[in-house]
Amino acid sequence: MAAAPRTRIQNEKREIILDAALDVFSAHGFRGSTIDQIADAAGMSKPNLLYYFRRKEDIHEALLSRLLEAWLAPLRAIESTGDPLTEIRGYIRRKLEMSRDYPRESRLFANEMLQGAPRVMPMLEGELRRLVDEKAAVIRSWIRAGRIAETDPYHLIFSLWATTQHYADFDVQVRAVLGPERGGDQRFEDAARFLEQLFVGALTPAGK
Amino acid sequence: MAAAPRTRIQNEKREIILDAALDVFSAHGFRGSTIDQIADAAGMSKPNLLYYFRRKEDIHEALLSRLLEAWLAPLRAIESTGDPLTEIRGYIRRKLEMSRDYPRESRLFANEMLQGAPRVMPMLEGELRRLVDEKAAVIRSWIRAGRIAETDPYHLIFSLWATTQHYADFDVQVRAVLGPERGGDQRFEDAARFLEQLFVGALTPAGK
DNA sequence: CGCAAATTTGACCGGTTGGACAAACGTTAG
DNA sequence: CTAACGTTTGTCCAACCGGTCAAATTTGCG
Incomplete structure (x- = not known):
């Protein structure tokens, strides 16, 4: 090589x-x-x-491989040793920052998904799946310890992805609905506040 | 005519x-x-x-205009007179059924959003925005009546859209991560259970 | 049936697209 | 300065693309 x-x-x-x-x-x-x-x-x-x-495809390939590295980083950063709700809040914040600062990367990935992931399928079934399995196990351990409420770790992760990436992929729609006055830069802060409330509210164990 | x-x-x-x-x-x-x-x-x-x-565009136009009707229906069906959490659960179920039964329509819409909504922008800024404003007002009235927890109605709606449509738009990824054994048809039931728990858990007012 | 209208097809056209190529132009190290 | 190498450009090509057209075929109706 x-x-x-x-x-x-x-x-x-x-x-x-x-x-x-x-x-x-x-x-x-x-x-x-x-x-x-x-x-x-x-x-x-x-x-x-x-x-x-x-070739045209070489450019696309270079973009994708560069993207995939950055894509997994925020999930990898979740630590099993940290405080569960703090870790999840941090994940929301990191993913939301990516949607704000790198919306094109998010849309490139979304495009690839819509097309059926012809070029990244091996990565989805390999690296990504292993990583999600690993983090799902962490979440399950938090549940067993009674530190967060009982829930499906896989669908929790999907929901975190979906809600945060939405602000990049569906940005036009978000801005059209919020209008010029409410659709400014502070929409990401509003989103962060809302999403932290949503996930923390649902995951706080019954006891507390 | x-x-x-x-x-x-x-x-x-x-x-x-x-x-x-x-x-x-x-x-x-x-x-x-x-x-x-x-x-x-x-x-x-x-x-x-x-x-x-x-023309090629005539086909696309026919698909889009047909889609947009079906797209607004579930949100329209939310009744201000119903029980708030039942209404939201019903909305989740309807949107999830659309992702399961009409994933191509969802992806067509997602594609249009990724491209910047060149063909449906007027509808986003007009009909959709008005409808969301209307339903946001309904949600706010529920909050004022103390029937659901205090929250941002717009971002609540975005989250409902994002989480439910994710199962159509990112279907490849969901299936790849869940694997063949857990990625069967029951993934929609699992998703429904999870999302109802997520939103009901976060929206149930503090008193109850 | 028999005929008019509806449908289907093959051939074709101008413009675009991904990509090759050689010639011209710049840069830089000896 | 100059030769070698890196960079840029104009030209060209075959395949593809959206769309037209006239001729052939099929369908529905009296």
Whole structure:
């Protein structure tokens, strides 16, 4: 495996291309995007772009593999040794920050899911599944210890994903419904407050 | 407005085309789908398909307008006169049934959102926004009457949408994580149980 | 049946798309 | 300075795409 040596310009231009491609792919999906669109957005000619990435799919692949790393990080950060409700609140906050700061990445992932995950299926069935199994076991141990209410750990995780990613993937809808006055930047703070209340409220054990 | 008279064959074939197009559009989005793909899936030649729908966009438009009606119905069905927690449980059940029985429609809508809602923006800012405002007022009246806990009605609605639609839009991921044994049909029953617990648990007023 | 209207098909068209290629242009290290 | 290497561009191509059209076929009705 000889590592391809990269020049300074190569590193810069590849970064510009990936950023432009993220715009395009996250909005139109792989098939719905064209190399010309990406080249335009990157401010270069199509042949020039193809000098840095030989095929359209190479760009998409680079984006996805980079995304998947960042995708699992917040879940991995949940510690079995911490206070359960604090850990979950922290997870909500991290995922919500990702929706606010990296909405295009979230939409790229959503696009991949809608298409049936043709390119990331092995990762879903492998790495992701193992990680979720592991964290589900942690949640179950919290339940057994009476530190959170009895609940289905898998569907709890799905709900955390769904509610937080919603603010990136369905951003247009959220903003349209809230209107200009309530749809400003503070919608993420409102969401954080609401979601912490929702999950903490439902997970606080009956005793307390 | 002269209603275009339709023959029996026209009604049947248009239905077949719309069904095939729903398959294709919901997986690849508008730009990522081709007339040939749809014609193939519908079992007819491209010119034949274009005899029933003159333009690709006409098919997409027909699907969307049909979808939007069904989309608002469950929310509309929430009655201010009913028992709050029963109404919300019913809403969860109806939305979850839609995710189970009409996942392609959900994905078509999700695709439209990811693309920035170019074709349904007026509906989001008009009809949808008005309806959500109306139901948010209902929820607020429940809160004022002390029948459910204090909460943000808009983000509550977003969470209900997100959690229920997740089982259609991210179906691949849900099935991959649950695996073959737990990812069978009963995942919707498990989800219903979990979500009712989640929202009822968080919304039950402090007194009770 | 027999005929008009509805349906289906194959051939075709102009524009777009992903990608190849060689020539021109820049950069940089000796 | 200059040769070698890295970068950029214009041109080109075959496949694909949305859509047209006229001819052929089928259907429904008196």
